[in-house]
Amino acid sequence: MKVLEFTPPVPKEDSVVVDEDILPYFYNYFHRHKQLQITVILHGTGTLTAGNYSQSFKPGDIYILGANQPHIFKSDASHFSHPERMNAHAIHVYFDQSRIPGQFFDLPEMESISNFLPTTQYGLQLPSQYVTHVSRVLTKLKNKNSLDRLLTLIKLFDYFSKQVRDWKSLDSGLSRNYFFDGEGVRMNDVFQYTLEHYAENITLNKIAEIAHITPHAFCKYFKKHTRKTYNAFLNEIRISEACKKIINSNHDGISTIAYSTGFNSATNFNRVFRKTTGMSPRDYIKVYKSKLDKLAS
Template sequence: MKVIPFKIAASQAESIIVSEDILPYFYGHMHRHKEMQLTLILKGTGTLIVGNYTQPFAPGDFYIIGANQPHILKSDPIYYQNNVEGSVHAVHIFFEHENTLSHLINLPEMEFAKSFLEKTRQGLQIPEGYAPEAARLFLKASRSSGLKRLLISIKLLQYLSRHVKEYKLLTTDFAAAPFPAVEDIRLNEVYQYTLEHYAENITLERIAAVVHITPHAFCKYFKKHTRKTYNAFLNEIRINEACKRIVNGDATCIASIAYATGFNSAINFNKVFKKTTGKSPSEFMKEYRHKWDNALKLLRQPACLIPMFASSLSVLPASSSIAAQGLVWPV
């Protein structure tokens, strides 16, 4: 499979495009498009890859994906096995600002938007504390049309550029430039193979054979295009899966999670886990349980108060009834 040059279906009457996915699983191919993309996950879990970055995604996550950035929302395997319509739900807003909105963006009054759109080329995640207000404006824009959608979208960009602090970067600077098509194809093959076989013993010889080059050439190629070694990338995928298993209670002990995600020892797993997340597995589990307790307290609040703390509910495991229904902020 290759990174697909995706064409966003646009109406001549709309300069800002809205798309809503209510599907058995998310679109399973690495792809890119000329539009900047804002995505709010309402239902479903999996792995997000943007450029050279990978992390788990869950309900309540809010991402900004830069124009022409290769990306994929890879649903967890259970979604492909169940194949049930409506298992995942996300809303996307696409801004084609280089051509369609260029005259508007270049106005002096829109300088805030112009500078912010430049920052989005690396890809951003909106921090939890700002997600409820950002999601409120986002959903209000997505449910509007015509001039009203445009005006609300401008207000959303203003909020994102002036009020949101400490964005989480999804890529490093080099990744802003698009890869040539042939490199897209190779990287996608590597990403897809790793996502499907991370729990196995993936040697350099084995992964190099996937793209039909020697192990030495593969090491140079992967480092050149991602600024990290393949083993570092593989460990990130494995730790992402380990975090999901801890959250979902899929294993009885840390050692069983280590072996289930491809590590050959619990000691090595603990070392890589802390290097990747900044916490030990036990610290991560303790922090998750604290957030879970807080989420349960929120559920005891009157229903009208819960949306005020909606971002806190994103810690709920996918198996819970709340996460299964997705998160919806009122507008």
């Protein structure tokens, strides 16, 4: 597989198109397209990979993905185990800025939007306190006509640029190193295999075999394109999955989580978890439960 050039269902005359997915699982390929994309996850969980950045996604998350930014919303394995269930539900808004005359964004009234749009290049996640309002806007957008969609999106960009603070960047500092098609074939195979087999003992020889190069060449190749070791990347995926298990209460204890996400000991899991999240697994559980209590009160 490679970084596919994906064409959203965009009528030639429209600059804004809304697509609603109600499927067993999300689009299962690392892909990119020329349109900026706004996605609200309504149902389903998994791992978002945007450029060289990875994190878990869940219902209520809203993301902006930059034009031509390679990405994949990889559904959890349970989605594939029960394809008869409509586990994935999301609304995607595609905006093709190239259809809008450049002079439009030079208008004084558009200054804040013109400054905001370049910041979306490497991806952003909307902070949780703004999700309710924005989700409502995006959900209603699919029922509007072409002109109203464009006007509503311009207003939404204005809201993003003036009202929203503390965006979460999806730029790992590495995402500028996008892959040419030949490289995309190899890196996408590595990403896909890691997402599907993270709980297993992935040896250097095995992942090098997936990439069709020698182990020594793979180490140099992966470090060159991501500026991190493969083991560091693998640990990020494993910790992301561990956090989802904690949130979903899908565990019988810390040791169970450790072994189910590919770690060979609870001690090693605790060390990597603290290094990745800045807190211990037990503290992470306490923080999460505290947030739940605040929401319930």
